[in-house]
Amino acid sequence: MAMLGPDEWQAVTLSLKVSAWATLLSLPLAMLAAHALARWRFPGRALLNGLVHLPLIMPPVVTGYVLLMVFGPAGAAGRLLQSLGLTLAFNWTGAALAAAVMGFPLMVRAIRLSIEAVDPRLEQAAATLGASRVWVFVTVTLPLILPGLIAGAILGFAKAMGEFGATITFVSNIPGQTQTIPSAIYAFLQVPGGETTAARLVAISIVLALGALLLSESVARRAARRVGGQ
Amino acid sequence: MKLTVEMYQPLDALTLDLAFSAPPGVTVLFGRSGSGKTTVVNAVAGLMKPVRGRISLGDLTLQDSDQGLWLPPHRRRLGYVFQDARLFPHLSVHQNLVYGRRFAPRGSAIEPEERVIEMLGIGPLLQRRPGALSGGERQRVALGRALLSAPRAILADEPLAALDEARKAEILPYFERLRDEVAIPILYVTHSAAEVARLATTVVVLQDGRVVRQGTAAEVLSDPSVTPLGARAAGAVLLGTVVAHHEDGLCELDAGGVRLFLPGSVHPVGTALRLRVAAQEVILSRARPEGLSALNILPGTVVQIRSGEGPGALVSIRTQAGTVLARITRRSAAALDLNVGTECHAVIKSVAIAPEDVGG
Numbered sequence: 332m333a334m335l336g337p338d339e340w341q342a343v344t345l346s347l348k349v350s351a352w353a354t355l356l357s358l359p360l361a362m363l364a365a366h367a368l369a370r371w372r373f374p375g376r377a378l379l380n381g382l383v384h385l386p387l388i389m390p391p392v393v394t395g396y397v398l399l400m401v402f403g404p405a406g407a408a409g410r411l412l413q414s415l416g417l418t419l420a421f422n423w424t425g426a427a428l429a430a431a432v433m434g435f436p437l438m439v440r441a442i443r444l445s446i447e448a449v450d451p452r453l454e455q456a457a458a459t460l461g462a463s464r465v466w467v468f469v470t471v472t473l474p475l476i477l478p479g480l481i482a483g484a485i486l487g488f489a490k491a492m493g494e495f496g497a498t499i500t501f502v503s504n505i506p507g508q509t510q511t512i513p514s515a516i517y518a519f520l521q522v523p524g525g526e527t528t529a530a531r532l533v534a535i536s537i538v539l540a541l542g543a544l545l546l547s548e549s550v551a552r553r554a555a556r557r558v559g560g561q
Numbered sequence: 562m563k564l565t566v567e568m569y570q571p572l573d574a575l576t577l578d579l580a581f582s583a584p585p586g587v588t589v590l591f592g593r594s595g596s597g598k599t600t601v602v603n604a605v606a607g608l609m610k611p612v613r614g615r616i617s618l619g620d621l622t623l624q625d626s627d628q629g630l631w632l633p634p635h636r637r638r639l640g641y642v643f644q645d646a647r648l649f650p651h652l653s654v655h656q657n658l659v660y661g662r663r664f665a666p667r668g669s670a671i672e673p674e675e676r677v678i679e680m681l682g683i684g685p686l687l688q689r690r691p692g693a694l695s696g697g698e699r700q701r702v703a704l705g706r707a708l709l710s711a712p713r714a715i716l717a718d719e720p721l722a723a724l725d726e727a728r729k730a731e732i733l734p735y736f737e738r739l740r741d742e743v744a745i746p747i748l749y750v751t752h753s754a755a756e757v758a759r760l761a762t763t764v765v766v767l768q769d770g771r772v773v774r775q776g777t778a779a780e781v782l783s784d785p786s787v788t789p790l791g792a793r794a795a796g797a798v799l800l801g802t803v804v805a806h807h808e809d810g811l812c813e814l815d816a817g818g819v820r821l822f823l824p825g826s827v828h829p830v831g832t833a834l835r836l837r838v839a840a841q842e843v844i845l846s847r848a849r850p851e852g853l854s855a856l857n858i859l860p861g862t863v864v865q866i867r868s869g870e871g872p873g874a875l876v877s878i879r880t881q882a883g884t885v886l887a888r889i890t891r892r893s894a895a896a897l898d899l900n901v902g903t904e905c906h907a908v909i910k911s912v913a914i915a916p917e918d919v920g921g
Binding site: 450452453455456457458459460461462463464466467470471474475557 | 606607608633634635636637638639640641643645647649650651660661664665706707710716
């Protein structure tokens with residue numbers, strides 16, 4: 332990577348950091364939402380389903396703007412977090428939040444499918460053998476949905492790596508602070524002579540995306556084989 | 562320890578409203594498909610909660626709807642063998658077997674692992690995955706898994722129904738061993754008369770959501786008024802001990818002092834056997850028949866005759882070997898002038914006793 336300039340290098344490491352945090356933090360929440368949607372019947376289930384999918388169907392700019400309203404310096408949540416020492420607006424943490432929100436529906440969908448594929452009769456069998464609900468989840472449900480979890484995590488990560496609209500609206504495009512790979516590509520394309528730099532970042536994007544895809548497929552295949560009982 | 566069940570639960574097609582108790586040994590819930598047998602077992606296991614129910618096992622109350630008591634399934638500790646095995650696909654056979662052990666309370670009496678593995682003959686399978694097992698092997702592992710969870714009772718819901726005849730013949734002896742070697746109650750659901758005849762210590766007959774009869778297998782199955790599967794499937798159970806194997810392939814049994822002959826049995830001399838004699842394979846004769854190819858001729862007395870709507874009649878005859886059920890036509894019953902108290906002979910062809918109807 333010697334041919335990368337400091338700005339480009341910064342964009343790559345920042346993108347990885349933002350995406351990793353976005354994936355890690357939203358995974359447990361996505362699991363909970365997926366489980367609730369797949370298994371529980373409760374009032375407001377349709378509303379929750381709609382809320383989860385909102386970032387997928389709204390223009391990313393709108394999502395970014397809503398984030399700015401809520402988590403920005405003027406927003407209620409933003410002020411609260413600010414008083415706790417966590418600034419989101421125009422900060423890399425905000426980029427992670429935007430990426431997490433945008434990847435959330437994809438994650439939930441992948442995990443929900445895998446939860447729906449788990450035979451509840453296996454969970455019943457575990458209960459008759461003495462496993463409480465928590466143990467049933469840890470020893471039966473979780474291992475069986477592992478392929479879906481991995482797929483969901485990779486999807487979320489890939490989405491976070493490519494997120495642009497909501498990020499640039501919420502946290503702008505500050506090199507070293509909030510300039511992820513897509514924002515950097517956009518910035519370089521605005522500058523005369525920036526095309527070659529942009530092209531390098533594009534190549535890196537493709538390599539990272541393809542690598543993530545291949546990795547996830549191989550891990551998911553192995554997990555599926557295990558779960559298939561062969 | 563005794564399992565007692567009282568429950569009320571409306572279902573789609575019928576309403577379950579029943580009470581019975583299961584002493585140690587195998588209690589078979591017997592009835593046709595759709596009579597609500599599985600719902601009863603699920604209520605005992607805690608997988609469904611009956612509207613009204615009082616279910617207890619020894620001193621332990623599993624449910625008492627009057628007091629609002631309901632124990633969740635994982636705190637009941639009942640080993641459940643499902644019709645479809647339900648092995649955990651992501652675990653090896655050995656991991657499946659020991660799954661319940663970690664949840665058993667400290668100091669509870671667990672069957673030694675080696676003994677269960679040996680009893681079920683699953684030693685060679687331990688490292689395999691459930692996906693690589695045959696149906697019969699899966700069911701044996703499921704049985705072992707239930708046994709090793711330190712259960713207070715075993716529940717089995719038609720554990721053989723999904724298997725072909727050869728696999729059934731492979732598994733049934735394990736349940737027979739279980740009945741004879743394990744001290745806890747076993748509640749076993751089936752709609753197979755052969756399984757009832759071979760396994761049941763107690764039979765509970767379920768019909769239209771109610772218990773219509775409870776008693777020993779010999780009592781219940783020889784009662785012509787209790788035929789949950791219809792007269793065609795009726796048949797009584799005789800108990801006997803193997804006394805000799807003959808060169809021509811016949812096995813000689815002593816049943817209450819009478820000699821019975823069956824085709825080659827694998828059971829060694831001295832084994833106590835139960836055999837089911839299908840009612841439609843029994844011929845009745847007033848005089849002792851002579852010059853007849855059938856080998857088993859049991860003198861006895863008619864104790865009950867039940868004529869149905871159709872041309873048939875079920876006759877139970879008390880013999881020295883036990884009570885035999887015969888399905889004959891009403892015309893024959895009239896021609897022979899059969900009445901309660903009439904002396905007659907029950908004639909049973911040796912080859913009419915199917916190998917799957919004979920068990921230890």
